[in-house]
Amino acid sequence: MTQRYFSDTPIGQATSVLLQGSEAQHLTRVMRGKCGDRVELFDGSGWQWSAEIEQVGRNEAALKILSSEEVDLEPALALTVGIALPKGDRQKWIVEKLVELGVTTIIPLTTTRGVAQPVEKALVRLRHHVISACKQCGRNRLLEIGDVASLEVFLQRTGERRFIAHPRSAQIDGDNITGETIGEQEACNISIRDIQLESGDAVVAIGPEGGFSAEEVTVATRLQWKMVDMGPRILRIETAALAFAARLLIGI
Secondary structure, eight states, X not given: OOOEEEOSSOOTTOSEEXXXXXXXXXXXXXXXXXXXXXXXXXXXXXXXXEEEEEEEOSSEEEEEEEEEEEXXXXXXXXXXXXXXXXXXXXXXXXXXXXXXXXXXXXXXXXXXXXXXXXXXXXXXXXXXXXXXXXXXXXXXXXXXXXXXXXXXHHTTOOSSEEEEEOOGGGXXXXXXXXXXXXXXXXXXXXXXXXXXXXXXXXXXXXXXXTOOOHHHHHHHHHXXXXXXXXXXXXXXXXXXXXXXXXXXXXXX
């Protein structure tokens, strides 16, 4: 398998590329790249380039472009995942797998029961993991990790097919659930098995470990978000996100 490297400078019609920073270090120090070796480059535009190492420096590598090819592996359905991120390394794991599945955008959410408060330093690390995952899976466009948003703001989105993952067992928890609210939620229920989308735009909200609060679910249903039944078992954050993405994106 050809080694792949990301150029943070757009390549376009260039005849040569200078890799610097972590990508150059990976090529020259980890992979022991030397003059004459051939590698594959991508810059997030949907194109990929065959290149040959011409010169190796301490923290950089100069490469000659040999050929280019547009290889866009993006699914026809653009899926945005709004997610209350878990703690620790599980964040990296979620990002890697959603990149592989073809998710277009991740929006970190702040929610009533969220346990991890996304900070810019953590988001920078996750964006680096996006590049690593794209290198591994062959994807030539980068998944976008957007700015942190409150669930209240996220629910105001329009113009997309909108879903909120919420276990049926949690519909009646909390002190503020009324018969009217339950009726609204039941009217918005849909099983994950019944979702059939092949193109366009869709968005899903994935809650924290403790689930969305009753108030959050009420707001979502009143804004006509479809509440998705993910099955009889309670899923972890990453399992719910991957199950939803795989259901919509595998094979398209």
